[in-house]
Amino acid sequence: xxxxxxxxxxxxxxxxxxxxxxxxxxxxxxxxxxxRMLILxxxxxxxxxxTVFMAAETLRTTVGQDRFLFLRxxxxxxxxxxxxxxxxxxxxxxxxxxxxFDTVNxxxxxxxxxxxLAQPIYRDALLFGKFLAGFFTLTLVLxxxxxxxxxxxxxxLGVPPGGEEVARSLxxxxxxxxxxxxxxxxxxxxxxxxxQPATAALASIAVxxxxxxxxxMIAQGLSQLLVPIRxxxxxxxxxxxxxxxxxxxxxxxxxxxxxxxxxxxxxxxxFGLVGVLLQLQEGVILGAPLPLSQSLLLAxxxxxxxxxxxxxxxxVSYILFQRQEIRA
Amino acid sequence: MDAPVIQTQELTKRYGNFVAVDRLxxxxxxxxxxxxxxxxGSGKTTTILMLLGLTEPTSGTVWVMGLDPARQPLSVKSRVxxxxxxxxxxxxxxxxxxxxxxAKLNGxxxxxxxxxxxxxxxxxxxxxxxxxxxxxxxxxxxxxxxVAEVLIKRPALIIMDEPTLGLDPEAAREFLNxxxxxxxxxxxxxxxxxxxxxxxxxxxxxxxxxRGRMVLEGTVEELARRVLxxxxxxxxxxxxxxxxxxxxxxxxxxxxxxxTTGPEKYMVEGRRDLRxxxxxxxxxxxxxxRALQLxxxxxxxxxxxxxxxxxxxxxG
Numbered sequence: 001x002x003x004x005x006x007x008x009x010x011x012x013x014x015x016x017x018x019x020x021x022x023x024x025x026x027x028x029x030x031x032x033x034x035x036r037m038l039i040l041x042x043x044x045x046x047x048x049x050x051t052v053f054m055a056a057e058t059l060r061t062t063v064g065q066d067r068f069l070f071l072r073x074x075x076x077x078x079x080x081x082x083x084x085x086x087x088x089x090x091x092x093x094x095x096x097x098x099x100x101f102d103t104v105n106x107x108x109x110x111x112x113x114x115x116x117l118a119q120p121i122y123r124d125a126l127l128f129g130k131f132l133a134g135f136f137t138l139t140l141v142l143x144x145x146x147x148x149x150x151x152x153x154x155x156x157l158g159v160p161p162g163g164e165e166v167a168r169s170l171x172x173x174x175x176x177x178x179x180x181x182x183x184x185x186x187x188x189x190x191x192x193x194x195x196q197p198a199t200a201a202l203a204s205i206a207v208x209x210x211x212x213x214x215x216x217m218i219a220q221g222l223s224q225l226l227v228p229i230r231x232x233x234x235x236x237x238x239x240x241x242x243x244x245x246x247x248x249x250x251x252x253x254x255x256x257x258x259x260x261x262x263x264x265x266x267x268x269x270x271f272g273l274v275g276v277l278l279q280l281q282e283g284v285i286l287g288a289p290l291p292l293s294q295s296l297l298l299a300x301x302x303x304x305x306x307x308x309x310x311x312x313x314x315x316v317s318y319i320l321f322q323r324q325e326i327r328a
Numbered sequence: 329m330d331a332p333v334i335q336t337q338e339l340t341k342r343y344g345n346f347v348a349v350d351r352l353x354x355x356x357x358x359x360x361x362x363x364x365x366x367x368x369g370s371g372k373t374t375t376i377l378m379l380l381g382l383t384e385p386t387s388g389t390v391w392v393m394g395l396d397p398a399r400q401p402l403s404v405k406s407r408v409x410x411x412x413x414x415x416x417x418x419x420x421x422x423x424x425x426x427x428x429x430x431a432k433l434n435g436x437x438x439x440x441x442x443x444x445x446x447x448x449x450x451x452x453x454x455x456x457x458x459x460x461x462x463x464x465x466x467x468x469x470x471x472x473x474x475v476a477e478v479l480i481k482r483p484a485l486i487i488m489d490e491p492t493l494g495l496d497p498e499a500a501r502e503f504l505n506x507x508x509x510x511x512x513x514x515x516x517x518x519x520x521x522x523x524x525x526x527x528x529x530x531x532x533x534x535x536x537x538x539r540g541r542m543v544l545e546g547t548v549e550e551l552a553r554r555v556l557x558x559x560x561x562x563x564x565x566x567x568x569x570x571x572x573x574x575x576x577x578x579x580x581x582x583x584x585x586x587x588t589t590g591p592e593k594y595m596v597e598g599r600r601d602l603r604x605x606x607x608x609x610x611x612x613x614x615x616x617x618r619a620l621q622l623x624x625x626x627x628x629x630x631x632x633x634x635x636x637x638x639x640x641x642x643x644g
Contacts, residue, residue, distance in 0.1 A: 030418075111415065119433040327383075
């Protein structure tokens, strides 16, 4: 704060977080009692129950053969349903976007913003409070689902989870929350930028669609352009694959997928084609699980990447919001 | 506490090349109702936002109760109540829930907050509907809820932006009475409005805004005298010899102008109230008096006349 003192000017009084918890509790109460939230909860609980039930049915036949049986609950799939993590990668962004796309511009349109900002709080508290409320709501929902999955696993499989399984799946939960945080911050940014909630929602969904559907293809295409295979050498294939992977990691979806892979498949040693070759070269036996610390190390860059994107997006919306004229 | 509640010096706000507020010098004394009047886009709302520290001035200084709103916004905003133009509430929450949120934002302890909320709702006559969602409220009720909201923080100054806009005449009159009540409690009130005729009735002093500048300031009577010249207009309705009556009216002492405004209708402008003299003059000229009325100086007239002159002045 002292650094803010300019020559001849007093620093701003008080904490920027005055009133933060009032905002958080009010917004959370809104989220948790809203119809929108109810719809999303029903949707996600149904998919969670469905996928995990199917997974458990598959796993019942292999109980005892797998050290990480509980992790399989999240990853096993049985037609016609995809695996639980697939659903999460798809649904979490939607929940996050639905939570915040109208949070700031909605206040504009209801003409409550100037009234709220005329109270003795800073804008910081309002924006951060809204983000935190979304974040806590997301945490609450995802934790509930996680517990549901674990509970169903206990009932259907009939074996208790090991300590490492619990640790790994808890870290997976944390990663999922931050993955949601990225989309939360994105929708918040758009809700600051666009006056119409519908525009903000569409823009958020467009970004989500872009990364879900198109970015993979674009990364592939770009890598073929940038690193063309001229002679068909292994090095060329590897180099191209490396570029494609780097590009696709610009997408939060790729980051999240890689984190979950590292955490939920303990035997995974590296990502992509390179990883597979590396393992063959070193003569490492596929399937021997890594200790948790090593899996975590593998996922660490992606995990920090997710957190960084969240922080970055929030920072941009923060700057936009501070500069915005609040008159309607 | 005799220091001015609001004091600005050469306060200026620019948006790019557009000057929203131009070198404003405004002083509002404690306990008065001050009207910030002028058409839309003349800089009233921008001035208010600067008073609350919601917008930073480009240059000049603002003091609200001795505090700088840009540097000490929390202290200023905890003592100033602001009712924005078309005040909005969370429609799906009840009035009481809306007020509880505001009380929390003000950091008022719970028990005290509940007491103040009950008190404020009671005073604004909203106790019966306090637990209904605000979405079901009429425009007038919302406006009253706006007052109830600012009363929670026990403000020394209340700023209202277009408080009577969109209210039906009855609700507007009630609301103006509310402003009088606030004044009676010693609260200073700043009202911004373009509905001059409604607001002039409650204002002790007014400032007329035009294109970002406060061009006139004073009591309504002062402004009327200054701009409308004579200031006092008497409308006379009388039957009898027209020419003689008109001549008699014109010859009254202190009369500046007399004219016919219709069949058997006359108007006298004077430097003081000429009703008595006019009545006698009509009778002495052989007419019979039917009606006699002193025209209240109207801010609308002041405004229209003033800017007519300004425009003429510019062209000439």
